[in-house]
Amino acid sequence: MKGHTETEGKTVNKDFTLNTARLTARPSGALWWQEHRLLCVSDLHLGKSERAARRGGALLPPYDSRETLSRLSAEVALTQPDTVICLGDSFDDLTAAAALTSEITEGLNTLMAGRKWIWIEGNHDPGPIEMGGKHLAEWAQGPLTFRHIAAPKAQGEVSGHYHPKAAVAGRYRPAFLRDEARVILPAFGAYTGGLRAGDTALSGLMQARATALLTGKRIVECPLTP
Template structure:
């Protein structure tokens, strides 16, 4: 899978090139910030016309990751939908999700964009504790063993922006999984101040590759 293996506390995890997180011992696949329906929302609110295929592309990637891992549990870390109307998926997409959900545990974590409970089945949680890890949408002060999303982290390498995981000894922040999602560079104070010295960025792409987390330079 060209993933990168690492530990957060006692949990052995794998960052996948797609931006998904795989916890093999628990059969658990985690994704964050799918923002399904973003192209439709842009058209509806701003008149911006984007190719209307982002839901298909995002679900196809999720379908592929589930098939490759054989995940028994899937956790979506919030902001699965871009707004209330975006949660009204086309029938083809609703059926696609229903097929992915069938026969496995599926947990929806609440996010700041999420419309609240939707008629898709599964569990709806503010956060979820599994063994040494706590899954939530956005970081909590003082948390340890925390897996979250929200910030859509990315980093520059060779002049190109790449989505990335950020990880230190306390927490892990996942990249946005959705196709039409922007990002926040890791050297932004909002992220630099959250992560410990020695944190790494794990870049997504053809393979998941680690590098020291790019940070803002302090004034001399």
């Protein structure tokens, strides 16, 4: 498919440029910046099942954090980043962060060892937790700014929060949304829902020629609006 490059066998990524930075959208929902060996993911929502049970919500199988950590570990193993940025809502709330099992915390510590790790604050986790790495409201590097929630009129912005999804052939998938000013990442965590790309909360942020990059076995790009 024109505009796509094949890596890791049948896995197909999508390269694009944002504010002069050459980026790669990966089928997992992770964003890769080769120039700085920087891996970015958003909305891990670790501890989601614990929080739901604590608040009297649906009793979800308690394996979401393990699955999310496994997916993140696979991306780190494939890309070998020097820096990892988690774009907020990494934990479903601060209590869920404190309640993570030793298996999850040890797994995170293993991933963080030997590399720069930046936790961006989200609306679910609006403060530092007892976890290694830097805990920041946002992070600027070169032509890009990384934050949890998109800011109107931003330029060169990488954000998350909305869990965007888009459809091809009637089937919805988590999706990156991108235009010349910004990219909004899909949720990386298990058990995370999604907001349709045409919702006014998203369409109001994106420029007229924005596109959606649907995740899956390969990235599929389509217009944000018909």
